[in-house]
Amino acid sequence: MPRAATTTDVFNAVAEPRRRDIIALLSNGQEWPVNDVVVRLQLAQPAVSKHLGVLRKVGVVTVVKRGQHRMYKLEAANLKPVHDWAKTFEHLWTNQISRIKERAEQKAMERIVRENQPRPKNQK
Amino acid sequence: MPRAATTTDVFNAVAEPRRRDIIALLSNGQEWPVNDVVVRLQLAQPAVSKHLGVLRKVGVVTVVKRGQHRMYKLEAANLKPVHDWAKTFEHLWTNQISRIKERAEQKAMERIVRENQPRPKNQK
DNA sequence: GACATATATTCCTATATAGGAATATATAAG
């Protein structure tokens, strides 16, 4: 049984790091022609086209034809499922971080108290 | 050239929906024995073991041996890269939603103003 | 129309995998 296709859903589409790179590039709000993506990411043109094809299929990018150019634009909202899914677990690591912080502060307090302790007199 | 292995990074590990289901289950904060996951998700035991193996490899779960039981625990913090990555784009759809909201409110205001406009007297 | 440029698509290939089936390994109980 094969793995789910990369075009199954956003999760599968963005698993591939180069596609994440493309998304990051397009996130500046501008429309990008394919060749600019090629140059910026130093990937081969057919590779870029293929990746963009996947992203288009899952709705993460859209394309507008401008003469011989294909301008690609990010549809960021379609990344929301990933964010929403991961956000479900945010409270788990947030609490963890608070707990680590509390522990550090407690240790700092103990250290301060210890340093302000009057020193025992020399027995000598 | 093959696809990146599922154990390459968290993105690849969670691309598979059944693994996302397992993560959701373990997110209740408890330790889960394999068989409970099997029963709850109605998956075959070997399949669950394999998925857990992937998740363990990328650090998303850890396992404690308790006699003949293997208790699995979520390490949610290791999902943070996914959240952080998606969060990068949050402002893009948040602004979109605000804009949709503003437009709706403007339309509502115009409607209210229109409804409170004194009616033209009948010419009759 | 010839030639140039942009880009999508096809062909090819080695590789990884999810589940099914089977089996190996590890612990518990009597």
Add this chain to the structure above:
DNA sequence: CTTATATATTCCTATATAGGAATATATGTC
């Protein structure tokens, strides 16, 4: 020790894919 239970792992298989190489398609310029 035998039997039972929990679970990891192996073997098998059909499928999808990322990039390389090549090619097809679409638009621009003179």
